[in-house]
Amino acid sequence: MEEAVAARGCFIVDAQVSRDNDVLLTVESAEGTVDMDDCVALSESFQAIFDRDEEDYSLTVSSAGLDQPFKVLRQFLKAVGSEVEVLLKGGRKIVGTLVAAGEDSITLSYQAKEAVEGKKKKETVTKEEAFPLAEVNSVKPHIKFE
Numbered sequence: 001m002e003e004a005v006a007a008r009g010c011f012i013v014d015a016q017v018s019r020d021n022d023v024l025l026t027v028e029s030a031e032g033t034v035d036m037d038d039c040v041a042l043s044e045s046f047q048a049i050f051d052r053d054e055e056d057y058s059l060t061v062s063s064a065g066l067d068q069p070f071k072v073l074r075q076f077l078k079a080v081g082s083e084v085e086v087l088l089k090g091g092r093k094i095v096g097t098l099v100a101a102g103e104d105s106i107t108l109s110y111q112a113k114e115a116v117e118g119k120k121k122k123e124t125v126t127k128e129e130a131f132p133l134a135e136v137n138s139v140k141p142h143i144k145f146e
Contacts, residue, residue: 076101
């Protein structure tokens with residue numbers, strides 16, 4: 001199945017199978033977006049591999065939603081350079097630019113208000129900080145409404 005997904009310029013984000021054999025395959029485009037034609041083609045590829053007469057299942061192929069947290073490293077790497085919303089364990093939320101991503105950590109550039117020596121008021125400064133993934137609850141694209 002991974003070959004069929006790669007042939008469409010996509011990668012697998014998640015695959016779930018319920019007790020009732022409901023299969024949910026979530027994919028994301030390596031570049032750009034997943035469209036309906038991608039979902040239909042992948043559904044047909046899946047059905048060619050798994051015979052419905054032998055296996056009783058339902059299949060849903062969908063794209064990873066903008067409001068969904070990243071699950072695999074390729075999603076993080078695709079998002080490098082874009083704004084993300086990070087929720088840390090402990091409840092702290094940071095919106096910033098994803099500068100780098102790896103197997104164990106992510107690096108963000110973000111704005112923070114901090115006390116500056118010699119000044120009474122806190123000032124906005126740009127910080128770049130690495131966060132171990134063990135300290136991160138979720139990372140997802142930041143959606144701005146302007």
